[in-house]
Amino acid sequence: MRLQSAIARNRFVDSLFAILGLLAMLVGLVTLLALFLGLALDGWSRLTWRFFTSYPSRFPVEAGILSAWVGTTTVMFVTALTAVPIGVGAAVYLEEYAPKNWLTDLIEINIANLAGVPSIVYGLLALGLLVYQLHLGQSILTAGLTLALLILPIVVTSAREAIRSVPNSIREAAHALGATKWQTVKDHVLPYATGGILTGLIIALSRAIGESAPLITIGALSFIAFLPHPPWQPEFPYLSFQWLLDPFTVMPIQMFNWVSRPQEEFHTNAAAAGLVLLGMTLAMNGLAIFIRARFRKQIKW
Amino acid sequence: MKPSPDGSGGCPRGAHSSRVARERAIEWALLFAALTSVAVTVGIAGVLVYESLPFFRHVSLAEFLTDPQWTPLFSEAHYGILPLVAGTLVTTAVALLMALPVGTITAIYLSECATLVVRETVKPLLELLTAVPTVVFGYFALLFVTPFLQLIWADLPGFNMLSAGLVIGVMIIPYVSSLSEDAMRAVPMDIREGSYAMGATRMQTALRVVVPSALSGIAAAYALGISRAIGETMVVAIAAGMQPTLTWNPLEPAETITAYIVQVSLGDLPHGSIGYQSIFAAGLTLLLMTLLFNVAGYLLRKGFWKAY
Structure with a gap:
């Protein structure tokens, strides 16, 4: 009898514990839902075509995010173009080439540590080094490089995982046919790892797109009423890189600017900008999941 | 075919040596890419020390650490970091009081109780929290959480550390829960089965067997969460206010280290001024x-994965 009541009590405590677990899980999910709904309710009415094609303005109803989304796009372009070769190169080195020695250990510890450095510290690095030592100014180039350094640890780590998941038999087969190490990597390992690398890159970029702290630190402006120079020109060589050195603003900074104003109409603008920003990051995360699933289906070891 | 003395198989000599040179060059280039991470670390440490050296020539370390006021931009300047450190510690503490229990219980639930379907749906959903831009969380803290808290404490100021801390707490739940859950799931099944065989319930097994075995992994998750909370910027800059007041009361507004850096960067401080140097300090x-x-998190994680 005593045993039965003990069992019953234990069962009861066990189910209480399961309910507690469920509740804890719901904290995060409910907040996420509240955040979406709140943002959508506040900002939906402002999401018109004009919002995307107008410059910021003193009048909340006329203000838009044209310079912000153009800035975000160009900065992300520079970030991706910088982070991919360095990140994938580092991952290939660490997975395929690195001997087991102190230098490799040092690199690995560094990457792990950099992943934990607060993003605003990257902003200070960029301010001291890129803006004032290298004189790149408060430009799209500086911002892109800053965010590239910021996401480098994520890119390296995910690329390493993708490379590691390529079975060794592929490498051995290539070596057996006389391929050099680089030929093996370039023609066999990297093509198989592309899905994983791409997934990691998109996730990393979706983090970078929402970063504002390091860009505020390098001195990004929030009131930009013009677009960067176009990347082309009428004369030879037809391509222009003038836009790299143009001042910029990005979506999260535009939103921050609107949030920190006292007028409520600007808060509506902030909510609308937040919705667009959230839509961008979610779309990127969705794309990453899609790519991962696709590549997984294609490759059967 | 007999291999030639230099080991190049049947290749002509010139092609062989140029190929070796190319392989070498590529290896060096890859090593160079990998060394970027070291360069970034050195760069961060270098820039911060180099730019704050003039600051510490102007302000003694004793004043920096003990002066209870931080007013570097006023004419009567004080350079005590304490108010900013207090603001950072209070928001971090509030965030941790939220994130550690909730994150750990979530992790235990997902790893020990939840069905596969629940786990596979909830985990990515929770990880979406890390994808939400922090400025959006700031908006949420200022315009949703604070008004909500004001229903409970009517005299809560519009900027306060409580609402910023709570929102940061929710933000870092996935960091805590995801890594803790990985650690718990890495605990071998036979340990659990041994516990069940002794008649333990799921909760007893989870709390007394699985959690202690996964402790260093869970501690690593905590360390990561703490470091995130300390470095969080936009939420506090938006919702906690920007006056550096020395207070330990989360119901008051205060400024964190990160928010101060944002505040100064928003203005236009000349390069080389004491205000400019103060953000590097x-x-x-x-x-x-x-x-x-x-560092603690890295060592704990490394130790944990070695154990199994």
């Missing part, structure tokens, strides 16, 4: 605070 303090937890 503040950044150095911030880096040292997070470094402690990053």
Whole structure:
């Protein structure tokens, strides 16, 4: 009898514990839902075509995010173009080439540590080094490089995982046919790892797109009423890189600017900008999941 | 075919040596890419120290650490980092009081109780929290959480550390839960089965067997969460206010180290002024605070994965 009541009590405590677990899980999910709904309710009415094609303005109803989304796009372009070769190169080195020695250990510890450095510290690095030592100014180039350094640890780590998941038999087969190490990597390992690398890159970029702290630190402006120079020109060589050195603003900074104003109409603008920003990051995360699933289906070891 | 003496198989000599040279060059280029991470670390440490050196020539370390006021931009300047450190610690503490229990219980639930379907749906959903831009969380803290809290404490100021801390707490739940859950799931099944065989319930097994075995992995998750909370910027800059007041009361507004850096950067401070240097001194303090937890987390994680 005593045993039965003990069992019953234990069962009861066990189910209480399961309910507690469920509740804890719901904290995060409910907040996420509240955040979406709140943002959508506040900002939906402002999401018109004009919002995307107008410059910021003193009048909340006329203000838009044209310079912000153009800035975000160009900065992300520079970030991706910088982070991919360095990140994938580092991952290939660490997975395929690195001997087991102190230098490799040092690199690995560094990457792990950099992943934990607060993003605003990257902003200070960029301010001291890129803006004032290298004189790149408060430009799209500086911002892109800053965010590239910021996401480098994520890119390296995910690329390493993708490379590691390529079975060794592929490498051995290539070596057996006389391929050099680089030929093996370039023609066999990297093509198989592309899905994983791409997934990691998109996730990393979706983090970078929402970063504002390091860009505020390098001195990004929030009131930009013009677009960067176009990347082309009428004369030879037809391509222009003038836009790299143009001042910029990005979506999260535009939103921050609107949030920190006292007028409520600007808060509506902030909510609308937040919705667009959230839509961008979610779309990127969705794309990453899609790519991962696709590549997984294609490759059967 | 007999291999030639230099080991190149049947290749002509010139092609062989140029190929070797190319392979070498590529290896060096890859090593160079990998060394970027070291360069970034050196760069961060170098820039922070180099730019804050003039600051510490102007302000003694004793004043920096003990003066209870931080007013570097006023005419009567005080350079005590304490108010900013207090603001950072209070928001971090509020965030941790939220994130550690909730994150750990979530992790235990997902790893020990939840069905596969629940786990596979909830985990990515929780990880979406890390994808939400922090400025959106700031908006949420200022315009949703604070008004909500004002229903409970009517005299809560519009800017306060409580609402910022709570929102940061929710933000870092996935960091805590995801890594803790990985650690718990890595605990071998036979340990659990042994416990069940002795008649333990799921809760007893989870709390007394699985959690202690996964402890260093869970501690690593905590360290990561703490370091995130300390370095969080936009939420506090938006919702906690920007006056550096020395207070330990989360119901009051205060400024964190990160928010101070944002505040100064928003203005237009000339390069080389004491205000400009002060953000590097503040950044150095911030880096040292997070470094402690990053290193602890790295060592704990490494130790944990070695154990199994």
